[in-house]
Amino acid sequence: MKTLLGGIEAGGTKFVCAVGTGPDDIRALVRIPTTTPEVTIGQALAFFQEQTRQHGPLAGLGIASFGPVELHPDSPAYGFITSTPKPGWRNADLAGPFRRALDIPIGFDTDVNGAALGEKQWGAAQGLDTFIYLTVGTGIGGGALINGRLVHGLLHPEMGHFRPPRDAKADPFPGCCPFHGDCFEGLASGPALEKRWGQRAESLPPEHPAWALEAHYIAQALANYICILSPQRLILGGGVMAQGHLFPQVRAEVLRLLNGYIQAPALLEHLDSYIVPPGLGDRAGVLGALALALDAARPGRGG
Amino acid sequence: MKTLLGGIEAGGTKFVCAVGTGPDDIRALVRIPTTTPEVTIGQALAFFQEQTRQHGPLAGLGIASFGPVELHPDSPAYGFITSTPKPGWRNADLAGPFRRALDIPIGFDTDVNGAALGEKQWGAAQGLDTFIYLTVGTGIGGGALINGRLVHGLLHPEMGHFRPPRDAKADPFPGCCPFHGDCFEGLASGPALEKRWGQRAESLPPEHPAWALEAHYIAQALANYICILSPQRLILGGGVMAQGHLFPQVRAEVLRLLNGYIQAPALLEHLDSYIVPPGLGDRAGVLGALALALDAARPGRGG
Ligand SMILES: Nc1ncnc2c1ncn2[C@@H]1O[C@H](COP(=O)(O)OP(=O)(O)O)[C@@H](O)[C@H]1O
Ligand SMILES: Nc1ncnc2c1ncn2[C@@H]1O[C@H](COP(=O)(O)OP(=O)(O)O)[C@@H](O)[C@H]1O
Ligand SMILES: [Zn+2]
Ligand SMILES: [Zn+2]
Numbered sequence: 365m366k367t368l369l370g371g372i373e374a375g376g377t378k379f380v381c382a383v384g385t386g387p388d389d390i391r392a393l394v395r396i397p398t399t400t401p402e403v404t405i406g407q408a409l410a411f412f413q414e415q416t417r418q419h420g421p422l423a424g425l426g427i428a429s430f431g432p433v434e435l436h437p438d439s440p441a442y443g444f445i446t447s448t449p450k451p452g453w454r455n456a457d458l459a460g461p462f463r464r465a466l467d468i469p470i471g472f473d474t475d476v477n478g479a480a481l482g483e484k485q486w487g488a489a490q491g492l493d494t495f496i497y498l499t500v501g502t503g504i505g506g507g508a509l510i511n512g513r514l515v516h517g518l519l520h521p522e523m524g525h526f527r528p529p530r531d532a533k534a535d536p537f538p539g540c541c542p543f544h545g546d547c548f549e550g551l552a553s554g555p556a557l558e559k560r561w562g563q564r565a566e567s568l569p570p571e572h573p574a575w576a577l578e579a580h581y582i583a584q585a586l587a588n589y590i591c592i593l594s595p596q597r598l599i600l601g602g603g604v605m606a607q608g609h610l611f612p613q614v615r616a617e618v619l620r621l622l623n624g625y626i627q628a629p630a631l632l633e634h635l636d637s638y639i640v641p642p643g644l645g646d647r648a649g650v651l652g653a654l655a656l657a658l659d660a661a662r663p664g665r666g667g
Numbered sequence: 668m669k670t671l672l673g674g675i676e677a678g679g680t681k682f683v684c685a686v687g688t689g690p691d692d693i694r695a696l697v698r699i700p701t702t703t704p705e706v707t708i709g710q711a712l713a714f715f716q717e718q719t720r721q722h723g724p725l726a727g728l729g730i731a732s733f734g735p736v737e738l739h740p741d742s743p744a745y746g747f748i749t750s751t752p753k754p755g756w757r758n759a760d761l762a763g764p765f766r767r768a769l770d771i772p773i774g775f776d777t778d779v780n781g782a783a784l785g786e787k788q789w790g791a792a793q794g795l796d797t798f799i800y801l802t803v804g805t806g807i808g809g810g811a812l813i814n815g816r817l818v819h820g821l822l823h824p825e826m827g828h829f830r831p832p833r834d835a836k837a838d839p840f841p842g843c844c845p846f847h848g849d850c851f852e853g854l855a856s857g858p859a860l861e862k863r864w865g866q867r868a869e870s871l872p873p874e875h876p877a878w879a880l881e882a883h884y885i886a887q888a889l890a891n892y893i894c895i896l897s898p899q900r901l902i903l904g905g906g907v908m909a910q911g912h913l914f915p916q917v918r919a920e921v922l923r924l925l926n927g928y929i930q931a932p933a934l935l936e937h938l939d940s941y942i943v944p945p946g947l948g949d950r951a952g953v954l955g956a957l958a959l960a961l962d963a964a965r966p967g968r969g970g
Pocket of ligand 4: 852853
């Protein structure tokens, strides 16, 4: 029998908590609405304590969180959510309560870094050591594995907040990022689509001009990531990417933007397997949390 | 006595070859004009063979090359310069002749990855594990160390070829990159400055409007790198950065562009030590090649 892992996909709307060993073996899963840290974290903790009573101690717990988060293990705020605008959650200690209550190794990272690790373990990035997982949803964020390790650096990447070129004549919408206006997230997140076109992204038909523009911005972003990070694959998830017709448009536009400069067969001949949806579908988030648990439970890793 | 290393900074104009152990101990250095692969590589090889006769076998040779280059050790073209427009050098085997003639470990990477490694070893990135070295010269290129290892990924980063936002009213110059027009290199390299303003960059006085615009593009690039890679430091070298007055302008503009989103003291309080010139000055290139040699000579590394 494999050792059981726990995972929390900590989102701004809900916490998804699961216990299992991987995609084909989820033993229990609950969704808890994100209200206050006390209540939400309390409910999540109660779930894992009940699971521990049933199955014995878990081998590890992974927490894949919305952010920004503090990831430096030697910082006093390690495991905290930091400068989020979400009411009640600014400077909330997310990992601490679990560390104090459960005596098991705990992995803590951004939601997108978790998802990247899950895709590496069980999904569309198996066998790769350098790739990006990007989510296009309420926000836009990216996680990167480089040379087999997650990127943190200064804090962690904020891949949705760089500024792409924008043709103000073709797209007069000024963007909706409270910090940057027309950064990538401000121009191309789900809420940006909704504000620009006056209806929810889900309700825009495939032939609506929204999608050609959306594909253009996403392709700009991917071309930038390719130049700057040289990933071996780009995995695109999140609510907006449920519009599957975006993929061929994005691929064509990436090719056009790079214009043959980067002579890699992955780009020139195998683009369909270079820009792909998550192998784990809409479970990429929670399975990413399990992957963080697996990583934390590895021998030689501290809790 | 320390073991001697050899290094080649292989540039499009000249090859700088050196033998030594580090910045304070260069025993011999020659500059060889870049003509044809046969002649230039032959002269470089003769230099190292003569050095070997004088000092005995070198512990390793590092080659930091202009590109694009093939870096996958299992590719038949490993060690080649690939799709360069430079006449005679397309698909030239650069590392091979040295590997065949000298029976020592050989490190091969891009010039900017070499420079990054040199700055880590002896320069402005000592003690850091995640940072970028950017050169703004005839071309624009960046090398990155992430979690202590150089980034290669698909091929290697091409950090000069992403597209920054451009206000065509403020700057009607369409850019001069043969592949992308107004990518970062097309807008902000030394030759771009020369084409836009009709005189060599060296001759533009510090109060010329060229420099505010140049600082703006460089800052756009750095803000993008910060969002996408989360580096702990940005090191800026190359001919154009010899204009030291660019540094304060670039720093101020980076702060303005990020607009407080990334709450890191390195950015908010210590920006003067976050965006810096190379610690190795204009020897960053050739010392980077020595650092590649040092890395290749480490026990446990193959040649
Ligand atoms: N099928 C869909 N097509 C287009 N947009 C969608 C779709 N489903 C959700 N969205 C948009 O994606 C955003 C939600 O993103 P999602 O990834 O589901 O959640 P979150 O980012 O909050 O974790 C909303 O702005 C919503 O309008
Ligand atoms: N002091 C200077 N001020 C501004 N630009 C300079 C200066 N020195 C060199 N340049 C410009 O930098 C470019 C050469 O870059 P450099 O880094 O010296 O060489 P390369 O990139 O070819 O290795 C040229 O376009 C030149 O005009
Ligand atoms: Zn933003
Ligand atoms: Zn270009």
